[in-house]
Amino acid sequence: MSEKDNLQDADGNDILKKEAITQEERVTEDLNAPNEESTAAEATEIAETSASVDDANSSEETTPDTPETEGVVDTPISSGPESEIEKSISDEAPVKKKDTYVEEIEESNAEDAEDDSNVERHNLEDKDYHSMSMEQLADEFESLLKNKKVQTIKSPVEEIKTEFNSKFSEILEEKKEDFLSEGGNEIDFFYSSPLKKRFNSIYNDYRTNLNAYYKTLETNLKSNLEKRLRIIEDIKGLLNVEENINTTYKHFKDLQEEWRTAGPIPRDKYNNAWNTYHHHVEIFYDFLHLNRDLRDMDFKHNLDQKLKIIDRAEELAKDDNSNRAFRELQVLHKMWKEDLGPVDKEHREAIWERFSNATKTIHDKRQAYYADVDKAHEANLEKKQAIIAKIEEVAKDDVSSHQAWQNKIKVIEGLRTEFFNAGKVPIKMNEATWAKFKGAVRTFNKKKNTFYKSLKKDQYINLQKKLDLIKIAEDNKDNDDFETVTPLMKKIQNDWKHIGHVPRKDSDKIWKRFKAACNHYFDKVNAERNAADKEQLDAFESKTKLLDELKDLKLSGVAEQDLETIKQKTEEWNALGQVPQNKRFIEGKFNKSVDALFNNLKLDKSEVEMIKFENKLESLSQPDDTRLLDNEHHFIRKKIDEVRGELNQLENNLQFFSNIDESNPLVKDVLKNIENHKENLAVWEEKFKKLKELY
Template sequence: MSEKDNLHNADGNDIKKKEAITPEKSATNDQNASSDAITSTEKTDTPDAVEGNGNPLEQTTPETPKEEAVTETSSTESDAAESETSSPEEAPAKKKDAQEEIEASNAEDAEDDSNVERHSLEEKDYHAMSMDQLADEFESLLKNKKVQTIKSPVEEIRTEFNSKFSEVLEEKKDDFLSEGGHEIDFFYSSPVKKRFNAIYNDYRNKLNAYYKTLETNLKSNLETRLRIIEDIKGLLNVEENINTTYKHFKDLQEEWRTAGPIPRDKYNNAWNTYHHHVEIFYDFLHLNRDLRDMDFKHNLEQKLKIIERAEELAKDDNSNRAFRELQVLHKMWKEDLGPVGKEHREAIWERFSNATKTIHDKRQAYYADVDKAHEANLEKKEAIIAKIEEVAKDNVSSHQAWQNKIKVIEGLRTEFFNAGKVPIKVNEATWAKFKGAVRTFNKKKNTFYKNLKKEQYTNLQKKLELIKIAEDNKDSGDFETVTPLMKKIQSDWKHIGHVPRKDSDKIWKRFKAACNHYFDKINAERNAANQEQVDAFEKKMQLLDEIKELKLSGNAEQDLETIKQKTEAWNALGQVPQNKRFIEGKFNKTVDGLFNKLELDKSEVEMIKFENKLEHLSQPDDTRLLDNEHHFIRKKIDEVKGELNQLENNLQFFSNIDESNPLVKDVLKNIENHKENLAMWEEKFKKLKELY
C-alpha cells in the first residue's frame, strides 16, 4: 500500500486542503508523488503492500497521460513499496508459515462474517458422551448458535454418534442371529437414533437455506465492490471541482467498507484491484507532502499499537486465543492502515513479524503437547482393550458369573470412552480393535445364553407336562390315588429348573390354579364333614377378641410369656374350615402388633413371629401353604443376595476413598443391613425346611 492510500481514513475526519488541487496543478506538484505509486501486480507477502498482491480483477485503466506514467512504474516499484516488501521475504520460514496461515484464514473470513463466533465455540470431549448426550449437545448447538458456525463440532458429533450406534447395531444383530434369525430379516432402530436423524435433517435444511441466501448476498456484494472500483476509476475523467471529486471518492471508500462479505476466491483480487485504483486516484490528486506526512504519523501510531498488542499476545498462555486475535491484527495492518515513513518500515515490520513468530511457535508447541496427551490416551485405551480381551478369554458356566463379567465389560467400555482422544492416524484402527474385542466377548456371551435358552425350553416342556397332569386330575374324587400324585408333581416342579422368563409367571399360575382347585375341593369336603373345625372357628373368634383387648404390663419377659400362652391356646384349638382361614391372618396381625410393643431385639421378635406363623401353616395332608412360604422365602433370599452383590460391586468404585467419607459410610451401612436381613431370611428358611 503506498504512502498516499487511506489518507481519507487515517484519523476518520475529512481532509481540509488549503487550496483546490486541479489536474493542471498536479502536473507541477511534488515530483516524488508519482514515484511513490505502487501498481505492480507481482505477489508480495507484506501486509502493508497488499495493493501489489495478486492479479487485479480489472487492469484496464483510463487512457490519460497520468495513468500511462503510473503503469510504466509496474516493473520497478517505488522505494516505499520495496522497503515494505523486503522484510517478509528475508524472514525465516516459520514466519512465512504463520503469515500464510493468517492470510488464508482472513480470506476465508471474507466469505463469512461468523468467524469469531465459530472460533469461540467451546471445545468438548464428544468421544466420552453417550448417544443421548450427543443428541442433546447437537440440539443445543442448533438452537443457540448460528448454523454456519457449527459445522466442525457437528461433524465430530455425527462421527461419534454413528460409531456408537454402529456398535449397538452390531450387538443387536449378533443377538438376533444367535436366536436363530436370518440376516436379511434384521432391522433395528431406537428413539435416540430417530431423534438424532431428525435434528440432523433440521440442521441440513437450515444450512442449505443459509448457503442459498449467502450465495445471493456474496454475488450481490461482489457486484457492489466491482462497481465501486469502476466508480473510482471513473473519477479520473469527471470534470468537476477537485474537492467535490475528493468528497465523492471518500463516499465510495465508506461504501466499500460496508459492502459486506464476498467469495473467498475473489477476496485478494478484489482488494488488490481496489487498492491499485485508489493508488492511481491519490497519484492523480498529487496530494502535498504535509498531508502525506500526517498520514504516515497516524499510521505509525496505529501500527505501534498493533505491535504492542501482538507482543502482549505473545505472552498469553492461551495460544489459540492469541492466534485468533493475531489474525484480526494482521487484517487491520493489511486492510485498515497505510504505510509509514520509510525510516520506520523495516523496524516495525520486524517487530510485528517477531511477535507473530512467537505466537505461532507457542501454538505449534501447544499442539505438540496435545499430540503427547493423545499418545498417552492411546496407551490407556490399548491397556483397556487388553483387559477386555482377557475377560473374554475366561470361560464361565453360570448366569451369575456371566452377569458379573458383563458388568466388568460395561465398566471397561465406560473407561475407554472417558480415556480421551487418540492421534487421528490411529483413531480408526483403535476403534476397530476395541469393537473387535467387545464383539468377541459378546459372541461368547450370546453362545452361553443361546444354550441356556435351549435348556430353559426343555424345562418349559417338562413343566407343561406337569400342568397337563394337574389339570386332568383337578376334578378327580379319588383322593387316595390322586393326592399322592399331586404332591409328587409339585415336588417335581421344584426340581426342574428355570424356564424362559416370558413364560414363567404364566405357567406357574396355571399349575398353581390346578393344584389349588384340587386341594380346595378336598378341604371343602373335609370341612363339611368336620364339625370340630367349625367349633374351633367359633372359639378362635372369641379368643381373638380377648387378645385384641389385652393390655401389656410393660415387663418384656412377662409380656412375652403372656403372648406365648395366648398363641399356644390358639394353636390348641386346632384347624378351622378352609373358607374361615382368614381368621389366622387376623390373629397374626394382632399378635404382630403385640410383639412390636415389646422392647426386644428386632431379629428375635421376627423369628418368634415366624415360628408362630409356621405353626399355622402346618396342616396334615396339605403342604400348599408351606410350599408357598418356601417359594416366597427363596425368592426373598435371591433378591437380598442380588442387592448385596450390587452394593459390594458399587463399593469397588470407592477403593481410593477414605471410609470416613459420608457416601462410603452410607454404602457400608447399607451392606451391613442387607447382610443382617439375609441372615434372618436364611434362618427362616432353615426353620421351614425342618418341617418338611
C-alpha cells in the same frame, strides 16, 4: 467481539471512536499541488499492502455446502514499460516472502472472509465427544442447534454424528447377533430406538436450517460481490471526473469506507477482488498526487493505529491461552491489512518487525500447546490400547456357566466405559483404534453368543419339563381331594424353581399358565379353609358359653345321677366340634372344671380317673389329625415305664428288709408305696388299653 473492540489507547478510549473521525476531517487542511515524492511513497506503501494478500488463499476449496457465485473482473496491472512509480516500488519495497506463521493467519482470514460469522466457530468450546454417551451426544447436538448459529457448528456436528453412529452401530451389531442366535433370519432383522429417532430428527432440523442459511448466503454473497465490483468501477471512474481535487478525494474516501462495510463475498473470489481493488487504489493515488502535508497526516494516523495493534499483539503474546490469543491476532492482522493504509518509510521495517515478532511468539506458543495436546493424545492412545488388550484377554478366557458369563459381561461393560472415558487419540490413529476396539468387543460377543446358543438345547428340554408340570397343575386345579393334591401342588411348585431357564420367548407365557393353575387350586383350598375356620370360631363361642354354664353347675349329691350329668355335659362339649388352633386353651379349662366336678363325686378313685380319661379321649379324637392321640400315646407309654421302674426299685429296696418285721414302720411305708404304684400302674395300663382301641 468486533475487530476493533480489542483496541484502546492509553486513555482507555476505543480506537473505533478515533477511526470514526471521517476522512473528510483529515483533508480539511489546504491541499497543495501534488509532488512526485509523496506520490511515489504512497504508491510504494499501497503496493506493500497489496502484496500482503496471500496468493495461497486463491487455492482454498469451496465448501461443498456453499453455493458458487459467478464471475469477478480482475483488471491486470499493465505489463508495459515501467513508470517512475513502478520503478520506485521495485527499488524501495521489494516483495518479501512471508513467514509460515503469517501465512497461516492470512489463510485463516481468507476462510473467514466468505462469512464473517465464521469467527464464532473459533469460540466454540472444544469437548470430548468420544467419552459421551449416546444420550449426552443427542443433548449436546440439540443444545448447539438451539444456542449457536447453524453455519458455525459444522465441525462439532460432524464429530457428534460420527461418535453417535459409531456407538449405535456397535449396539446394532450386538442386537443383530442376539437376533440370529435366537434363530432369527438375517433378512428379517430390524432395530431402532427412541434415542436414534430423536437424533435423526435433530439432524434433519440441522440440515434444513443449514440449507436455508446457505440459500440466503448465496444471495448475499452475489449482492456483496456486485457491490464491490461497482465500487472498483466507481474508483476507476474518479480518474475521468472533472471536479475539485478535494471533492474527488472525499469521494474516494467514501468509496473506501463503503468497500470496508460491503460484507462477505465468495471465498474463491476474495483474493481476486482485493487485488483488483488495491490495483485501482494505487492508480488513483498515482493520479491524485497528494501533497506532503496530507500524506504525512495519513502516515501519522496509520502509524498510531498500527502501534496500538502492535501493543495489543504484544499483550496477547503474554496470554497463556494460546488459542484465544491466536484468534484475536487474526483480527489484528485483518485490521492491519484491510483497515489501515501505509506509514512513513522510515517506520515500516521497524513496526512490521515488532508485529511479526509478537505474531511469531503467539504462533510458537500455540504450536507448543498443540504439541502438548498431541502428547496427551498419545498417552490416551496407550491407555486405550491397554484397555483393548484387557478386553482381548477376557475374551480368551473360556467359562462354562451362566453366572461366569454374566460376571465377564460386567467386566467388559466396565472396560468399555473406561475406553470411552480415556479421551481423544491422535487423529491418524482414531479410526484404527476404534476398529481394533470394536473387533475385540465383537470377538467377546461372538463367544458369549455361542455359549448361550449352546444353552438353547438345554432350555428347550427345560421347556418340555415345565410344560409337563403345567399339565399336572391344570389337571388337578379343580380336584377337591385337598389332603392328597395339596402336597402334590407344593411339590411341582418346588420342582419348577429347580428346572432352570427356558427360551426367552416362552418364559412369560408358560409362567402365566402355571401360575394361573396353581392360584386357581390354592384359592379353592383357602376358600375351604376359611369356611372351616368360621365353623371352628362358632364352636369356640359355643364352648365359651358352655364353660360359663359349667362353672355355675350344682350337683345333686347322688353319685349316679351326678355322673350322668357330667357325661351329658362332656358329650355336649365334644359335639360342638373343634376350635381354632390358637383357641385350644379352652379345652384345658373345660378339663379342669370337669375334674373339679368329679372330685365332688363319691366314687372309686380309679373309676373316676378312667371316666375322666375317656372324656379326654373324646376331645383328642380329630378326624383329620391324629397328632394329639399320638402325643397321648407316647405320654402314657412313658408314664407306664416310669411307674414300672419306680415299682422295681421299691421291690429291690424291700429285699434289704428281709430280716426285719413287717410291723416295722419303715417296712410298712415301703409296702404301702409298692401297693400304690401297682394300683397306679393298673390305671395307666387300662388307659393304654382304651387308647389302643381308638387306633
